[in-house]
Amino acid sequence: MTSNGQVAILGAGVMGETLLSGLLRAGRRPEELLITERREERAVELRERYGVDVVTNVDAAAKAETLVLVVKPQDMPELLAEIAPAVQPSQTIVSLAAGITTGFIESRLPAGVAVVRVMPNTPALVDEGMAAISRGAHCDESHLVLAEGLLAATGRVIRVPEKQQDAVTAISGSGPAYIFFVVESMIEAGVHMGLPRSTATDLVVQTLFGSAKLLRETGEHPTVLRERVTSPGGTTAAAVRELEDHKVRAAFLSAIEAARNRSRALAAE
Numbered sequence: 001m002t003s004n005g006q007v008a009i010l011g012a013g014v015m016g017e018t019l020l021s022g023l024l025r026a027g028r029r030p031e032e033l034l035i036t037e038r039r040e041e042r043a044v045e046l047r048e049r050y051g052v053d054v055v056t057n058v059d060a061a062a063k064a065e066t067l068v069l070v071v072k073p074q075d076m077p078e079l080l081a082e083i084a085p086a087v088q089p090s091q092t093i094v095s096l097a098a099g100i101t102t103g104f105i106e107s108r109l110p111a112g113v114a115v116v117r118v119m120p121n122t123p124a125l126v127d128e129g130m131a132a133i134s135r136g137a138h139c140d141e142s143h144l145v146l147a148e149g150l151l152a153a154t155g156r157v158i159r160v161p162e163k164q165q166d167a168v169t170a171i172s173g174s175g176p177a178y179i180f181f182v183v184e185s186m187i188e189a190g191v192h193m194g195l196p197r198s199t200a201t202d203l204v205v206q207t208l209f210g211s212a213k214l215l216r217e218t219g220e221h222p223t224v225l226r227e228r229v230t231s232p233g234g235t236t237a238a239a240v241r242e243l244e245d246h247k248v249r250a251a252f253l254s255a256i257e258a259a260r261n262r263s264r265a266l267a268a269e
């Protein structure tokens with residue numbers, strides 16, 4: 001391994017491609033990046049689309065300064081076993097896998113290697129990602145800054161203690177799926193009431209975007225913003241009462257706790 005600044009993305013599925021495309025948009029050259037991918041046709045597709053070299057996991061581990069692990073948690077033990085003989089303690093390992101602890105990764109790689117755990121999310125594809133990073137036992141400031149530099153290519157990055165990562169995974173990692181679920185439901189309601197699907201979709205997507213912007217730009221508490229929409233005896237009050245009657249708030253709490261518990265369980269599997 002040389003000090004070549006090269007970044008290898010090991011596992012180029014949804015998240016691997018999201019990071020890859022973000023790094024290229026942010027100005028990294030294809031020669032600075034390597035990818036590995038088990039599915040041959042996927043590897044060919046990405047090489048053609050982005051002009052990056054596709055190599056084996058062992059070659060990536062032997063060459064790149066930074067190894068970004070983006071396989072499913074279940075595939076992590078096999079990947080770590082494969083790269084362990086080639087990894088050197090001077091490299092930085094950045095893991096995006098849900099539930100997998102830095103301790104688990106450290107225990108399978110040469111002693112002393114720096115591991116950064118990251119929880120990203122898919123809005124990174126449009127440079128509006130939210131990523132949280134945590135340090136492993138052998139990280140110093142330079143490793144965290146390196147990981148922040150990678151993730152900042154696709155959105156915001158914050159630092160959290162690793163013990164918060166399961167909750168982070170449940171909130172911002174899985175979060176886009178809950179929002180899309182709400183969006184689907186609102187579009188469906190519009191269609192039930194006779195709106196063309198395209199009109200309902202336009203209305204819902206812009207309402208979501210505007211509401212997110214209102215939250216971020218005013219910094220107001222969501223309850224205050226909701227109360228401003230809710231006229232006494234009006235339409236919103238009628239709708240919110242139904243949501244409360246159907247225990248939607250409790251359902252969100254349970255759903256997000258289930259995601260947190262699943263993240264914890266993945267580490268043990």
Ligand SMILES: NC(=O)C1=CN([C@@H]2O[C@H](COP(=O)(O)OP(=O)(O)OC[C@H]3O[C@@H](n4cnc5c(N)ncnc54)[C@H](O)[C@@H]3O)[C@@H](O)[C@H]2O)C=CC1
Pocket residue numbers: 010011012013014015016036037038039042057070071072073075078079096097098119120121122173174
């Ligand atoms: N999709 C999402 O919204 C998020 C995913 N993550 C994490 O990112 C990781 C990847 O998730 P996705 O990209 O959604 O999964 P994915 O299944 O789309 O991508 C994983 C890729 O790794 C490849 N792969 C598996 N084993 C390999 C090996 N040994 N060598 C080379 N390639 C290998 C697979 O062929 C696949 O293309 C997971 O650990 C997940 O927890 C984290 C946050 C959000």
Ligand SMILES: O=C(O)[C@@H]1CCC=N1
Pocket residue numbers: 098169173174
């Ligand atoms: O569903 C999952 O397990 C991954 C982690 C966060 C979002 N997707």
